[in-house]
Amino acid sequence: MTKHYDLIVIGSGTAAMVASHRMASAGRKVAVTDYRPFGGTCALRGCDPKKMLVTGAQVIDDVRRMTRRGVVAEDAHIAWPDLIAFKRTFTGPVPKKQERRYADRGIDAYHAQARFVGPNAVGLDGGERLEADHILLATGARPAPLGFPGEELLITNEEFLELEELPERIVLVGGGYIAAEFSHIAARAGARVTILQRGGRLLAHFDPDLVGWLMEKFSEVGIDVRTRTTVEGVEKTDRGFLVRARADADGGQPMTVEADLVVHAAGRIPDLDSLDLQGAGVERDGRGHLRLNEFLQSVSNPAVYAAGDAAQMGPPLTPVSSHDAKVVVRNILDGNRHRPDYRGVPSVAFTIPPIVGVGLSEQEAREKGLKFRMQSQLVPHWYTARRLAETVYGFKVLVDEETDLVIGAHLVGPHVDDVINLFGLAIRHGLTAENLKTTMFAYPTGASDIGYML
Numbered sequence: 196m197t198k199h200y201d202l203i204v205i206g207s208g209t210a211a212m213v214a215s216h217r218m219a220s221a222g223r224k225v226a227v228t229d230y231r232p233f234g235g236t237c238a239l240r241g242c243d244p245k246k247m248l249v250t251g252a253q254v255i256d257d258v259r260r261m262t263r264r265g266v267v268a269e270d271a272h273i274a275w276p277d278l279i280a281f282k283r284t285f286t287g288p289v290p291k292k293q294e295r296r297y298a299d300r301g302i303d304a305y306h307a308q309a310r311f312v313g314p315n316a317v318g319l320d321g322g323e324r325l326e327a328d329h330i331l332l333a334t335g336a337r338p339a340p341l342g343f344p345g346e347e348l349l350i351t352n353e354e355f356l357e358l359e360e361l362p363e364r365i366v367l368v369g370g371g372y373i374a375a376e377f378s379h380i381a382a383r384a385g386a387r388v389t390i391l392q393r394g395g396r397l398l399a400h401f402d403p404d405l406v407g408w409l410m411e412k413f414s415e416v417g418i419d420v421r422t423r424t425t426v427e428g429v430e431k432t433d434r435g436f437l438v439r440a441r442a443d444a445d446g447g448q449p450m451t452v453e454a455d456l457v458v459h460a461a462g463r464i465p466d467l468d469s470l471d472l473q474g475a476g477v478e479r480d481g482r483g484h485l486r487l488n489e490f491l492q493s494v495s496n497p498a499v500y501a502a503g504d505a506a507q508m509g510p511p512l513t514p515v516s517s518h519d520a521k522v523v524v525r526n527i528l529d530g531n532r533h534r535p536d537y538r539g540v541p542s543v544a545f546t547i548p549p550i551v552g553v554g555l556s557e558q559e560a561r562e563k564g565l566k567f568r569m570q571s572q573l574v575p576h577w578y579t580a581r582r583l584a585e586t587v588y589g590f591k592v593l594v595d596e597e598t599d600l601v602i603g604a605h606l607v608g609p610h611v612d613d614v615i616n617l618f619g620l621a622i623r624h625g626l627t628a629e630n631l632k633t634t635m636f637a638y639p640t641g642a643s644d645i646g647y648m649l
């Protein structure tokens with residue numbers, strides 16, 4: 196028997212949860228399905244568990260900086276299994292809690308993989324068939340295929356965050372968010388970490404000058420960073436793994452690194468291949484991304500919308516998944532009238548200390564031909580850094596010359612993962628540099644430095 200819904204949501208991550216609850220609150224009949232435990236990437240395999248591990252790594256860093264400055268904690272170290280157990284105190288209960296919340300709201304929740312069996316219909320791998328007026332693709336992203344021999348030997352973020360023991364030698368393939376964050380955790384937990392990054396620098400999404408300043412922290416904890424180095428294969432050996440790469444910096448010389456564990460940190464792509472989109476008339480572009488209109492709706496099947504990492508209309512970050520889901524629900528309920536607004540989405544890489552950015556980069560502002568003033572400085576001598584004995588603290592802030600609007604902010608150092616939200620607020624809601632300068636921020640906090648950055 197086919198069940199009929201107003202909305203079927205495929206996935207149970209942030210986008211799915213927000214959309215399904217909002218639709219149910221509007222009195223609509225909703226089904227949600229996921230073949231993995233309910234909760235999605237952020238809560239179970241990404242942001243939240245990762246940051247719980249960062250908590251442990253941060254303590255080790257605090258101890259290191261404060262040793263001989265009044266703190267004696269000679270044997271401070273990470274007991275990895277206990278840190279993972281701590282992480283599970285959060286992640287463990289998530290699926291059941293979500294299941295209960297779906298039941299409380301009258302949302303039918305299925306544990307199954309979905310694929311299209313018609314323009315408005317999905318089949319579940321248990322054999323059930325569901326139909327709906329609308330179907331939301333909230334399937335998230337998956338690690339990009341790497342196309343080199345031995346790629347199946349790599350573990351992903353999901354397995355890294357579940358490791359019962361942390362091996363001694365770890366290679367991270369790629370040099371973006373995941374490599375930066377996992378390397379800072381693993382190095383402080385005692386592993387010897389190598390990052391093999393194809394690009395010319397780490398953290399391509401962040402300001403190059405600030406990334407340059409942050410590199411001091413990578414070397415301080417012994418992370419071996421090799422840029423312009425492309426991994427071309429991984430082999431199993433009797434002592435672990437042999438990672439084969441080509442180092443452009445050395446004229447394309449082949450090189451090898453031995454490891455006990457090799458981790459995929461080389462990008463993620465929308466998770467769409469198993470959905471049989473073609474049969475439902477849902478078109479994709481040459482990159483394999485969904486072809487969506489400005490309302491997050493499929494251009495070729497009006498019953499289908501997408502949100503979050505599956506849509507990749509905005510940056511693949513949790514707040515964007517939530518925002519997209521709200522936009523989609525409003526479009527379904529009111530008719531297509533709402534467009535996503537990605538102004539002022541802050542982004543953080545949770546290294547220690549963190550690096551952040553929001554709004555335009557210096558390069559983007561120049562390419563747009565904007566007239567702007569820019570303040571940029573490395574300021575470890577400022578009080579915020581000194582009281583923490585932190586040697587990396589810096590900023591780059593861009594302000595439009597004519598309007599005095601803040602157009603971009605990039606920070607590295609302690610507390611910047613919170614401070615960046617104030618710059619996000621300014622950018623999203625059109626606050627001027629003068630507005631920020633004349634705000635009274637509690638002192639001494641990270642935010643109380645903002646006035647000096649403008």
Ligand SMILES: Cc1cc2nc3c(=O)[nH]c(=O)nc-3n(C[C@H](O)[C@H](O)[C@H](O)COP(=O)(O)OP(=O)(O)OC[C@H]3O[C@@H](n4cnc5c(N)ncnc54)[C@H](O)[C@@H]3O)c2cc1C
Nearest residue numbers: 206208209210235236237241309334335503504511512513
């Ligand atoms: C290691 C890591 C750390 C991250 N840290 C941060 C961070 O600190 N801050 C931040 O903002 N963002 C972070 N992100 C990104 C963030 O996690 C994602 O942007 C966000 O979780 C995407 O949410 P979503 O709802 O779009 O998809 P997801 O949460 O990925 O949910 C998609 C779900 O769909 C399911 N699914 C897929 N196909 C099917 C199918 N055919 N049938 C049924 N179910 C299906 C999947 O099993 C999955 O559970 C991180 C990502 C990773 C990988």
Ligand SMILES: NC(=O)c1ccc[n+]([C@@H]2O[C@H](COP(=O)([O-])OP(=O)(O)OC[C@H]3O[C@@H](n4cnc5c(N)ncnc54)[C@H](O)[C@@H]3O)[C@@H](O)[C@H]2O)c1
Nearest residue numbers: 369370371372373392393394425426460461462463511543
């Ligand atoms: N704090 C956060 O917000 C956070 C944290 C983790 C992940 N994420 C999300 O997850 C996504 C995926 O993260 P990621 O770190 O995997 O990707 P990324 O896009 O940040 O970086 C991937 C890097 O891997 C490199 N690469 C690709 N193939 C390679 C190869 N064969 N050899 C060497 N280098 C190679 C690329 O040059 C690129 O710089 C991010 O785009 C981000 O949106 C966010």
